[in-house]
Amino acid sequence: xxxxxxxxxxxxxxxxxxxxxxxxxxxxxxxxxxxxxxxxxxxxxxxxxxxxxxxxxxxxxxxxxxxxxxxxxxxxxxxxxxxxxxxxxxxxxxxxxxxxxxxxxxxxxxxxxxxxxxxxxxxxxxxxxxxxxxxxxxxxxxxxxxxxxxxxxxxxxxxxxxxxxxxxxxxxxxxxxxxxxxxxxxxxxxxxxxxxxxxxxxxxxxxxxxxxxxxxxxxxxxxxxxxxxxxxxxxx
Numbered sequence: 176x177x178x179x180x181x182x183x184x185x186x187x188x189x190x191x192x193x194x195x196x197x198x199x200x201x202x203x204x205x206x207x208x209x210x211x212x213x214x215x216x217x218x219x220x221x222x223x224x225x226x227x228x229x230x231x232x233x234x235x236x237x238x239x240x241x242x243x244x245x246x247x248x249x250x251x252x253x254x255x256x257x258x259x260x261x262x263x264x265x266x267x268x269x270x271x272x273x274x275x276x277x278x279x280x281x282x283x284x285x286x287x288x289x290x291x292x293x294x295x296x297x298x299x300x301x302x303x304x305x306x307x308x309x310x311x312x313x314x315x316x317x318x319x320x321x322x323x324x325x326x327x328x329x330x331x332x333x334x335x336x337x338x339x340x341x342x343x344x345x346x347x348x349x350x351x352x353x354x355x356x357x358x359x360x361x362x363x364x365x366x367x368x369x370x371x372x373x374x375x376x377x378x379x380x381x382x383x384x385x386x387x388x389x390x391x392x393x394x395x396x397x398x399x400x401x402x403x404x405x406x407x408x409x410x411x
Contacts, residue, residue: 214362215348219341222369226337226378230330236276237380242267243302244310244381248332251314257303265289268298270329309383312339329381336385340378343388344368350392353399 236242246267250257263271271294273286282295291298316335317328324331344365351361368374368388377384 211349211352211358214358215345218348218362218365219345221366222344222378223337223341225369226340226375227334229375229379230333230337233379234274236271236274237376237382238276238278239376239380239382240302241380241382242271242276243300244383245270245329245332246300247302247305247307247310248314248317248381249328251307251310252318252328256307257300259303261300261303262291263298263300266328268294274329305383309386313381313385332381333379336380336382337378339385340374340388343386343392346392347388350395350399353396 236245242263246263247257249264249266268289268291269287272284272288275283279296284290284293288294313332313335316338317331320326320331320334321328326334347368348361348365351364352358356364373384374388376382377387
């Protein structure tokens, strides 16, 4: 009986010690990284704000397959997937005719037209072959945006892509710090990516390239951990 009580007390003490160590490790990590977390959030918010300004300023459809991507997301939002040979939905055709596209001004009908025969361009969703993962994520984010804001679906699709790019930039900063770059150098190096027109383009249109930074950084983290002798099996 006495031995049982002694074992129970020892177990409680070990548990309390473990909890105390866990809190200490968390506290130490937070004190060490809170400045980096603040910088990363500032980078993400700056990138998102810059993208939103551009999204609100330029409403035209991008010639880089944006109409096909909008159509794909819209279909998923309504419980279906596109198939080869599918014509754009009336929603996509209406958005295309009203927003216009710089390279197709003389080939698009007046705003509000949804009859495919009135479009002097290809109206088939030729990107129907692409896997639905990215489009499903954007569709979910767009649905959430429609619940909490009064913005139109296309604008919300674009903002969803901007969020993905902003998260990617935050991860780039984290990677720079993992590589031991000073904070004063890691932040401007990360922001330099916004000077690349490609980065801004995928952050302001419905583009399947929006997650490129996220996947690129994850690949770099896996390589970094493996080269340093640490396991990256979960990330891989």
